[in-house]
Amino acid sequence: MAGELLRVRAGIDIFAVHYAGNAPSNTAMMRGDVAFTFETMTTGLAAIRAGQFRALAVTRAARAAALPDVPTMAEAGVPDSVTDVFFAVIGPAGMPRAAVERSSAALQRGLRAPGVEERFRDTLGLEIAFTSPEETRRIIASEIDRWAEIVRISGARAD
Template sequence: MRIVVPFQAGGIIDTLARLLSEPLQRSLGQPFVIENRGGAGGNVGTAVVARAKGDPHTLLLGSSGPLAISPLIESNLGYDPEADFTPITILARTPLVLVVPAASPWRDLRSMMDSLRGLQRETLYPTPGLGSPQLLAGEAFSRRVGFPATPVHYTGSAPVVTAIVAGEMPFTFENLVLVSGQVRAGTLRALAVTSTERAPMLPDVPTAAEAGLPDFQAGGWYGLLGPADLPTGVVERLHAATVAALAEPHVARRITEMGSPNISSTPQEFRAMIAAETARWRGVLRPPEPPN
């Protein structure tokens, strides 16, 4: 069995795949190999699995970018998220955190929003790439608060965090796991998390709603999928084994540390969630109406 990770090693998606591979291998009695196939914001590796139609030995550790966002902003992806995959279960949903450099004058979200509204120029902010949840959070934030902003796309989250720590950029939304160490060390200041509840990893950081921006949510989600046309019995067996793996204490603890509760789902619920997320972000990506 192979689990295709459509990103480079070391990120959250790769971590999830390796976390699951051992209990799945034990449960299903087959060796599991993690295959990192990065490129084009996750689209290259995702397309690899789409081309493996009917192959029960090829799985995808899928995520919101390639499955719900890229179809809205890119053509000729080489796959159709609705037709080319068999959802198995949602694995995790991780919040983002709004961070600023330690030397930033913004000490809370309300003062930051007031300041941004008063600027007479566009504000630049970094993202780890086109189609990322971080980009969509930034776009939604600028529109909701009401200030002009332009994203600057880096080649991943690591250089984004470096730029913020160095004070080269004023703010960003980034994955909780990737910035919690800098926040605790004092090299970054966290103003809000984008989940409905505070994150156990940073319990002193308010939610966006608590900090002055009601109903603002954003983040990444991840799930296990196979290619289209998998036999029903295979899907049922993979689903049962994966849900059991998610419940193992060391797996559940690690996912909780990532800021995610247990959100495992049925295949049908996962398919419906992909469609709902695509519809939600279509509204964010649609150009705003011109003023009257």
Template sequence: MKRRTLISAIGVVALSSAYFFPMTSYAAALKGEGGRPVRIVVPYPPGGPLDVSARAIADAVKDKLGTVVVENRPGAGGNVGVAYVSKADPDGYTLVMGAVATHAINPWLFKKLPYDAEKDFKPVTLVATAPNVLVITPAFSERTGIKSLKDLIAYAKAHPGELNYASGGNGSAGHMAGELLKNKAGIDMVHIPFAGASPALLSVLSGQTDLIFDNLASSAANIKAGKLIALAVTTKERTALLPDAPTMTEAGVPDFDIYTWFGLMVPAKTPDDIVKQLSDAIVPALSDPEMTKRFAAFGAEAAPTSPEDFGKLIAEEKAKYKTLVALSGARVD
């Protein structure tokens, strides 16, 4: 072989090896032969539903994916962690737990995002959904006589601008739900945003604010303990996690469907066969009855899907929240 031909051949082999290394290395990791862990980036602080879910998944798929670690990268309403993963190597080793906020609300809330919610990612699977629930305290109910959503609407109409509702911040799902209720019911309430869902809920429990559309995952324990009264859930259908609570439509406000969802995604250039390997490992784990019990314990329902179905959900939700964010008038920057 001539020297020039030999050098060209070596170059092609080297380039091919570099191109295929991530896939080969990943396949080895799936067999337990690789030492590199798979990372699930959670763009929120530890302890929340996304973090707890990620850790449950990491434990459940270790036999198929090897070591899986959870890495919290909070900041800017989830944008910091999501942007980080959008720029990660597309080799299947880095996933992000995206959510309704990061992929359906933030694109309309922020003038400029450090990522494109659709173009920069490939869906792997929806992980879970959690209804939002409209709650008040027994003390507030006793003081105002409000025992149902119809009572709340009647009270608000009789006392325009006197009621307030807390939320985890401008543009949060709770904020969107409050503005949608105001619009559909023709009532006036004051929005009180907090720096996160936890302080917002605490403000209601302490009597600082009147009511909140909270994630069922965070309010379920207080409802069971009698510290909160659930007036309605915000989904189209009742949830088995809170079967006695009517939907907003049943309670008198039609076409109301807002809920929390979150799922796993990878950088957009990740090869489809690696996405399939991840989906094939994670979806069965989410379908396991024990996983269903773990999710139900914190007010969420496991909801595994195909990558294609998760992609459709993201697109539909993004379109829905374009209207809701405009209706709320919320902007972060």
């Protein structure tokens, strides 16, 4: 979908090659079977640092702390093409509010422990941001709406 967003926002004609995961996609990149790929920081950072891949841009709204010299897509000339990957901790529907608050507090304590944030950033390229359960629901709803628009505009479909 990041490729479809690039195609739509940049107005370029690219052909998407779909792989069953990052490993086959990365192998295709290293063999020269594809011109470029979209890769998450968690799986691409090591290859970038090892010189196997060259990061052209990050798809975040701001530059990544782990790759401060790599421009954002907007800085590279493709505005409105943010595809920031996020992780959310979720529980079952109807989870009691008290349990949600206890779980959230425990998670925040663990992630704020000395060295954890630096390790996430430096090893995985992840930047920790905490949101409330309500904000997380809003983000997920917004992402569903946003990507539905890209699917509609691009004509993308599941094959």
